[in-house]
Amino acid sequence: MARAIPTIPRKSASQKRSKATVETLLDATARVLVRQGYDRASTNRIAETAGVSVGSLYQYFPNKEALVAALVARHNRELLELVRHAVKKVASLDLATAMRELVRAAVDAHLVDPALHRIFAEQVPRMGQLAKIESLQQEAFLLMRSYLEEHGDEISVRDLDAATKICVTAVEALTHEFVINKPDALAGDRDRFIDEVTRLLMGYLMPGRVPDEQNRRRT
């Protein structure tokens, strides 16, 4: 019997050892991206680094973009695990403590593989298949909103969606800057940084409370 679909969408097909080949290819992609950059990361080079032939590479990934997209997806899956866990742990805590822990989780997430994260942020063009991979942002948004919803009586904002988006965007940008670019202004003190960002969030979500008051559980 002829191949089912011998044509264009020559995509997934793995059982047994071929799974390992795919993983090896993703690992190699990460290494080449970090060491050579996106432009120099040719499919040939990636295959060579993986110790796999180009032909095999093209059996699982129709093009370079699909390869990178798969790597991004794998990386994001790891980060999401981390963030989901943090949100779960924090669900019943008061706002100030919860926010602090979530910021800490954001920092931890950025510390998983900073070099790779930097490449994704600075060199990988977001287009085509890559455009859809931003589900991490979306999921983080939903998790954060569900927390804020549950704790609606502790906060005072007009529009929950807007407030959530602002918190998530700000935390991600600040954490990224802190971990990836380590600016002088934010020095290297991690707990100090987490403190500041927590203050930023609390001042926004609980305007009118002085910091000390924010640390007390609402009665």
Next chain:
Amino acid sequence: MARAIPTIPRKSASQKRSKATVETLLDATARVLVRQGYDRASTNRIAETAGVSVGSLYQYFPNKEALVAALVARHNRELLELVRHAVKKVASLDLATAMRELVRAAVDAHLVDPALHRIFAEQVPRMGQLAKIESLQQEAFLLMRSYLEEHGDEISVRDLDAATKICVTAVEALTHEFVINKPDALAGDRDRFIDEVTRLLMGYLMPGRVPDEQNRRRT
């Protein structure tokens, strides 16, 4: 007499009409970047779009990266003009009003050429010559800090540099998101957005003040 430096750094040299050629090339670069994306923006295509030969292009720009770097620099110069002007106008105003106007300026800056800005953010790899072009961020930081320094008695932060960095990073990320990605959560209402970001800043810089108090001039 032989050319002064016929070798590698075949860089600037313009008087009269050659200036126009350079500008035309930068305009063409912008158009090709926006319409075709970074990868498809080859030097040949850019030269063709500009109605200039490749040879001429290489007389002024040693490579594609230099071309894009020059375009980024030109774009940033325009934005900086805008931001500098806003900071000057705001120097003597109270914190709440000043912050609101600065956020507004940030939005305006992002609205200068959103399509191009998006390309810079999403597709142009930051490396080599491009890495140095981040002076916009640095200048914004300095401007903001000088304002906060002058108004030190209105705010309560421990570390001015850290607070400045946090404000600038947050505002830039939020504004970018608002203008470039227009997320549902932030809707399309510009003044509403500016309000929210201003509240974020004020809650951070003046913790313990209720919003209404923040809007009154300090006595």
Next chain:
DNA sequence: AGACAATGCGAGTGATAGCTCGCAAATTCT
């Protein structure tokens, strides 16, 4: 053991990229 599919291989292909070089046209200088 034998047959058939799944997986792996890598030299080779066509396309396109960045970039050069010898020459022509325009501009400036004297």
Next chain:
DNA sequence: AGAATTTGCGAGCTATCACTCGCATTGTCT
């Protein structure tokens, strides 16, 4: 006007890239 210089040209070179195809090896099923 004539010489010198700056500016502009574009066919063409080399390198590299993404991707294919016919064949070899490995694994599975009976």
